[in-house]
Amino acid sequence: MHINKFVTPEIIFGKNAIKQAGDACLRLGAKKVLIVSDYGVAAAGWLEKVISICKESHLPFATFIDVTTNPKDAEVANGCRTFIENECDAIIGVGGGSALDVAKAIAVLAANGGKISDYEGVDKIEKPLPPMIMIMTTAGSGSEVSQFSVIVDSNRQKKMTIISKTLVPDIAIIDPYTLVTKESALTAATGMDVLTHAVESYVSIAATPLTDVQAKNALSLVSTYLRPSVASKTNEEAKEAMAMASLQAGLAFSNAILGAAHAISHAIGGRFPMAHGEINAILLPYVMDFNFIAAPRRFTEMAEFMGIDTRGLTQREAGNAAIQFVKELSLDIGTPQRLSDVGITEEMIDWTSQTALEDACMITNPRDVTLEHVKSLLKNAL
Amino acid sequence: MHINKFVTPEIIFGKNAIKQAGDACLRLGAKKVLIVSDYGVAAAGWLEKVISICKESHLPFATFIDVTTNPKDAEVANGCRTFIENECDAIIGVGGGSALDVAKAIAVLAANGGKISDYEGVDKIEKPLPPMIMIMTTAGSGSEVSQFSVIVDSNRQKKMTIISKTLVPDIAIIDPYTLVTKESALTAATGMDVLTHAVESYVSIAATPLTDVQAKNALSLVSTYLRPSVASKTNEEAKEAMAMASLQAGLAFSNAILGAAHAISHAIGGRFPMAHGEINAILLPYVMDFNFIAAPRRFTEMAEFMGIDTRGLTQREAGNAAIQFVKELSLDIGTPQRLSDVGITEEMIDWTSQTALEDACMITNPRDVTLEHVKSLLKNAL
Numbered sequence: 036m037h038i039n040k041f042v043t044p045e046i047i048f049g050k051n052a053i054k055q056a057g058d059a060c061l062r063l064g065a066k067k068v069l070i071v072s073d074y075g076v077a078a079a080g081w082l083e084k085v086i087s088i089c090k091e092s093h094l095p096f097a098t099f100i101d102v103t104t105n106p107k108d109a110e111v112a113n114g115c116r117t118f119i120e121n122e123c124d125a126i127i128g129v130g131g132g133s134a135l136d137v138a139k140a141i142a143v144l145a146a147n148g149g150k151i152s153d154y155e156g157v158d159k160i161e162k163p164l165p166p167m168i169m170i171m172t173t174a175g176s177g178s179e180v181s182q183f184s185v186i187v188d189s190n191r192q193k194k195m196t197i198i199s200k201t202l203v204p205d206i207a208i209i210d211p212y213t214l215v216t217k218e219s220a221l222t223a224a225t226g227m228d229v230l231t232h233a234v235e236s237y238v239s240i241a242a243t244p245l246t247d248v249q250a251k252n253a254l255s256l257v258s259t260y261l262r263p264s265v266a267s268k269t270n271e272e273a274k275e276a277m278a279m280a281s282l283q284a285g286l287a288f289s290n291a292i293l294g295a296a297h298a299i300s301h302a303i304g305g306r307f308p309m310a311h312g313e314i315n316a317i318l319l320p321y322v323m324d325f326n327f328i329a330a331p332r333r334f335t336e337m338a339e340f341m342g343i344d345t346r347g348l349t350q351r352e353a354g355n356a357a358i359q360f361v362k363e364l365s366l367d368i369g370t371p372q373r374l375s376d377v378g379i380t381e382e383m384i385d386w387t388s389q390t391a392l393e394d395a396c397m398i399t400n401p402r403d404v405t406l407e408h409v410k411s412l413l414k415n416a417l
Numbered sequence: 418m419h420i421n422k423f424v425t426p427e428i429i430f431g432k433n434a435i436k437q438a439g440d441a442c443l444r445l446g447a448k449k450v451l452i453v454s455d456y457g458v459a460a461a462g463w464l465e466k467v468i469s470i471c472k473e474s475h476l477p478f479a480t481f482i483d484v485t486t487n488p489k490d491a492e493v494a495n496g497c498r499t500f501i502e503n504e505c506d507a508i509i510g511v512g513g514g515s516a517l518d519v520a521k522a523i524a525v526l527a528a529n530g531g532k533i534s535d536y537e538g539v540d541k542i543e544k545p546l547p548p549m550i551m552i553m554t555t556a557g558s559g560s561e562v563s564q565f566s567v568i569v570d571s572n573r574q575k576k577m578t579i580i581s582k583t584l585v586p587d588i589a590i591i592d593p594y595t596l597v598t599k600e601s602a603l604t605a606a607t608g609m610d611v612l613t614h615a616v617e618s619y620v621s622i623a624a625t626p627l628t629d630v631q632a633k634n635a636l637s638l639v640s641t642y643l644r645p646s647v648a649s650k651t652n653e654e655a656k657e658a659m660a661m662a663s664l665q666a667g668l669a670f671s672n673a674i675l676g677a678a679h680a681i682s683h684a685i686g687g688r689f690p691m692a693h694g695e696i697n698a699i700l701l702p703y704v705m706d707f708n709f710i711a712a713p714r715r716f717t718e719m720a721e722f723m724g725i726d727t728r729g730l731t732q733r734e735a736g737n738a739a740i741q742f743v744k745e746l747s748l749d750i751g752t753p754q755r756l757s758d759v760g761i762t763e764e765m766i767d768w769t770s771q772t773a774l775e776d777a778c779m780i781t782n783p784r785d786v787t788l789e790h791v792k793s794l795l796k797n798a799l
Contacts, residue, residue, distance in 0.1 A: 038431035045582065046627065049420035200427065244634075244661050245428065252630045279626050 039243035041290045042200050044169075044180055044207045048282065050275075053170055053210040056085055056127060057092025063166035063205055065125030067095040069118045071138035073102040076130040079216040081172055085129050097121035099141070105194070105304045105311070106133045107187045111151045115144040125166040128204075131225065132176025132185075132311070135169050139184040139202050142167050152188050155195040156395065160202070167204040172213040174264075174277040175225025175312060177232055177285020179207040187305050194305035196395040203289070211271070211278040219265050223368040224312030226261040226277060230361065231315040232284035233257060234323065235294040237337060238330045239399040242291045250287035254340040256280035258360070265368040295404055296322040298394035299413070302387045309377045316370040317377070320361045321416045325408065327354045329401035374416045384413045421625035423672045424582050426551075426562055426589045430664065432657075435552055435592040438467055438509060439474025445548035445587055447507030449477040451500045453520035455484040458512040461598040463554055467511050479503035481523070487576070487686045487693070488515045489569045493533045497526040507548040510586075513607065514558025514567075514693070517551050521566040521584050524549050534570050537577040538777065542584070549586040554595040556646075556659040557607025557694060559614055559667020561589040569687050576687035578777040585671070593653070593660040601647050605750040606694030608643040608659060612743065613697040614666035615639060616705065617676040619719060620712045621781040624673040632669035636722040638662035640742070647750040677786055678704040680776035681795070684769045691759045698752040699759070702743050703798045707790065709736045711783035756798045766795045 047055055060068050068089065072082045077100055089096045099114045118126070118141055126145075128138030140151050142164040147154070154160050171179040178184070184197045214222070236242060237250040260276035267273065299322075300314040327334055334354035338345050341360045345353040371377050379387075388409040391397065397404055429437055442450050450471065454464045459482055471478045481499045484492055500508070500523055508527075510520030522533050524546040529536070536542050553561040560566070566579045596604070615635040618628055642658035649655065681704075682696040709716055716736035720727050723742045727735040753759050761769075770791040773779065779786055 038429060038434055038437075041425075041428040041430070043423070043425050046423040047420060048423070048625070048627065052420050055420075243430070245430065245664075248630050248634045248665070252626075282627075283630070 039245055041243070041245040042182060042203050043286055044204045046180065046207050046209070046282065048209045048279070050212050051210060052208050053084065053213065054088060056168055056170060056208055057088045057094050059168050059206045059208070060094055060125055060127065060166070061092055063125060063168070065094060065166055067097070067121065067123045068125045068127050069114070069121065069123040069141070070096055070098045070127045070129060071102065071114060071134055071141060072098070072100045072129045073134045074100060076134060076172055081129055081213055085127060085170065097123055102134050102137045104133055105187055105308065106137045107189050108151050109189060110137055111140040111144060111186055114141040118145045127168045127170065129170040129172065131171070131173035132178045135171070135176065135178035136184040136186060138169065139167065139178070139204070140186050140197070143184070143197070151186050151197070152195060154197050157198045159197070160199040164201050168206045168208060169204040170208045170210070171278070171281065173217065173221070173225045174214055174281035175228045177281055177288060179204060179209060180282060180285040181289035183289060185301065192306040193390060194301040196301065198395060207282070209278050209282055211275040214274040214278060215268050217268070219268070220369070223265045223370050224310050224316060226257060226264060226368065227316035227319070227365060227370050228312035229253065229277070229281045229284045230257045230261070230364070231296050231319050232288040232293065234319065234337065235296055236284070236287035236291040238326055238333050238401045239291040239294060240401055241399045246287045246291035249283040250291070251340050253280045253284035253287060254337060255342070256283070258341040258364070261364060262367055292399040293396040294322065294326065294400035295397060298397040298400070299387065299391040299409065301394050301396065302390035303379065305390065306386070307378070307383070309379070313371050313377055316365050317372065317374055317416055320358050321412050323358045323361065325412055326400065326402045374413065379417065381417065384410055388413060421627055423625070423627040424564060424585050425668055426586045428562065428589050428591070428664065430591045430661070432594050433592060434590050435466065435595065436470060438550060438552060438590055439470045439476050441550050441588045441590070442476055442507055442509065442548070443474055445507060445550070447476060447548055449479070449503065449505045450507045450509050451503065451505040451523070452478050452480045452509045452511060453484065453496060453516055453523060454480070454482045454511045455516045456482060458516060458554055463511055463595055467509060467552065479505055484516050484519045486515055487569055487690065488519045489571050490533050491571060492519055493522040493526060493568055496523040500527045509550045509552065511552040511554065513555035514560045517553070517558065517560035518566040518568060520551065521549065521560070521586070522568050522579070525566070525579070533568050533579070534577060536579050539580045541579070542581040546583050550588045550590060551586040552590045552592070553663065555599065555603065555607045556596055556663040557610045559663055559670060561586060561591060562664060562667040563671035565671065567683065574688040575772060576683040578683065580777060589664070591660050591664055593657040596656040596660060597650050599650070601650070602751070605647045605752050606692050606698060608639060608646060608750070609698035609701070609747060609752050610694035611635065611659070611663045611666045612639045612643070612746070613678050613701050614670040614675065616701065616719065617678055618666070618669035618673040620708055620715050620783045621673040621676060622783055623781045628669045628673035631665040632673070633722050635662045635666035635669060636719060637724070638665070640723040643746060644749055674781040675778040676704065676708065676782035677779060677791070680779040680782070681769065681773040681791065683776050683778065684772035685761065687772065688768070689760070689765070691761070695753050695759055698747050699754065699756055699798055702740050703794050705740045705743065707794055708782065708784045756795065761799065763799065766792055770795060
């Protein structure tokens with residue numbers, strides 16, 4: 036038995052939980068807070084909401100919203116400058132994975148100096164970060180609870196994975212009501228990202244009983260609630276379930292890390308503008324099929340968590356049923372089925388495969404992965 | 418849907434996890450640590466072990482082990498004096514619930530002054546506490562992860578429940594190997610305490626999806642592994658499972674709080690020297706029977722987590738099966754069956770009932786409780 040480590044932020048979950056953001060900052064000793072978000076979230080009205088909450092708590096603030104999908108190192112540097120120029124001492128992130136990962140990376144630079152690539156890898160951050168409160172509005176990335184920040188190195192055209200316990204926010208606020216503004220395509224893509232987090236952390240070589248319970252529950256929730264959540268912006272039961280699934284999958288992968296789907300998805304997202312959740316949705320069944328022989332019993336268990344009756348099935352049959360379940364789910368909710376559907380071409384495969392092999396998430400994939408494996412997997416998924 | 422809040426420490430779980438205690442302290446900035454323990458734990462060799470670990474990490478330390486079962490306010494005051502006189506700035510607790518609750522209470526006084534009764538109730542602690550690392554050696558109280566400290570007020574002969582997020586330790590170390598020194602009677606009593614935590618938090622009115630997954634897993638582990646853990650000091654699989662059960666039940670009740678069994682058990686333990694786990698073991702089936710009508714569906718679910726096949730059973734039958742399961746478990750492992758077996762007499766009932774009604778844990782019991790209810794329950798259990 037290896038040592039299990041498990042880290043989580045304080046979690047505030049529920050309808051209107053967002054209203055506690057101001058007081059939560061004050062409780063952490065904040066005098067002036069930088070609110071980090073992006074244009075989409077601002078357009079949906081959530082930035083304004085957080086600003087009014089800060090005003091109610093008499094908490095001075097500045098804002099930074101120049102954040103893009105697959106966010107870049109330069110955005111982090113700009114955000115850090117805004118933090119320092121405004122003499123902020125705490126950070127609120129509000130949005131999906133992009134805004135929250137940039138918010139965390141700003142905290143790293145504000146406290147530790149240098150450039151964000153200095154902190155790529157595991158446990159490179161030395162000085163403690165300013166208080167961080169993360170408000171999740173997408174039910175996808177799990178960044179609100181994770182020890183991860185993923186930022187693109189523009190020179191190398193590569194996603195850097197920064198992993199450190201200090202990146203776990205002080206407080207995660209998950210308000211399912213914020214999900215009602217999401218377009219169905221985004222709900223679908225981020226929901227498939229949640230599914231990928233749950234599956235990859237459940238079969239990760241770093242999985243522990245503590246991460247298993249979270250991954251299991253997330254799998255079960257996504258299997259039941261992702262379809263109705265994509266179908267309706269206002270289905271509150273489905274939004275709450277998907278917000279909880281995202282949170283629990285985040286707790287699982289933050290502590291168990293991920294696998295080949297994320298390694299490849301990071302490689303693609305570092306160079307091309309494709310949506311992270313869509314790439315994961317395409318790759319997941321191929322990666323599951325590849326990984327099956329590494330953990331056949333775990334695949335039967337995952338099939339059961341998905342609601343499949345595995346009595347009388349062989350492990351291979353149960354594994355296939357789980358893979359088929361994922362394919363049908365993605366078809367039903369309309370996420371892209373093939374890499375060529377989102378603009379990936381055969382010429383991109385060599386570079387992507389090599390880069391994916393070097394990603395930190397590849398280390399915890401349950402099956403050993405070679406360059407030929409990745410190339411073959413990508414060709415199958417084209 | 419009400420707001421879910423969930424707080425946990427950083428968790429280090431596994432064989433030889435205890436060896437990380439010294440470096441964990443240094444990581445939290447400790448310059449000199451007070452090691453809080455008790456005589457039983459010292460006799461088992463674990464105090465000496467922690468001392469040698471501190472020496473290896475070149476971490477200066479002082480010790481305080483004058484801690485009794487159902488620990489008293491005066492012990493906390495003495496421990497705080499030791500902390501201050503030795504100019505400590507961090508605390509390691511090593512032991513069961515008594516040692517860890519005293520360690521936490523010392524941290525409260527060291528940072529906030531006054532006497533420990535000043536902090537009775539919810540959220541009365543204002544100043545942040547020194548870094549706390551808790552090493553659990555009993556698989557029972559869950560104190561290593563909880564926001565609770567329970568200390569006897571000697572004047573009022575009453576257990577004070579102190580609840581505050583600041584009481585969640587910075588790091589919880591759970592090393593299942595430490596359980597191999599426990600006598601079987603203590604394994605049995607503390608194991609029934611774990612079961613009581615899981616059951617009471619699962620039916621608590623403050624239960625949330627986040628606490629449910631922990632309570633559910635704890636129930637399932639206790640149901641499978643408590644018997645073999647009592648049967649053998651050296652069954653490592655059972656020790657690991659019970660350590661995990663204790664941890665998960667602790668995460669559940671720390672955030673969902675408890676119910677009538679603990680309220681009554683606190684009342685008894687504040688005045689009389691009975692073991693907390695044994696009292697809970699006796700009370701649990703009676704409290705379950707009383708609470709059944711408040712949450713029939715949850716009782717069917719608990720029966721399933723215990724491994725009972727509930728197909729074809731009515732909710733009442735499933736609830737009865739769960740209660741019967743608890744009775745048979747406690748019979749098998751030899752914990753006392755009736756309050757009179759541990760020295761409770763009819764004369765103690767009036768005082769105990771009144772005191773139990775005022776306990777903080779009564780607030781989250783799923784069924785409204787009157788004085789007559791408690792009296793009748795205690796008479797049945799005599």
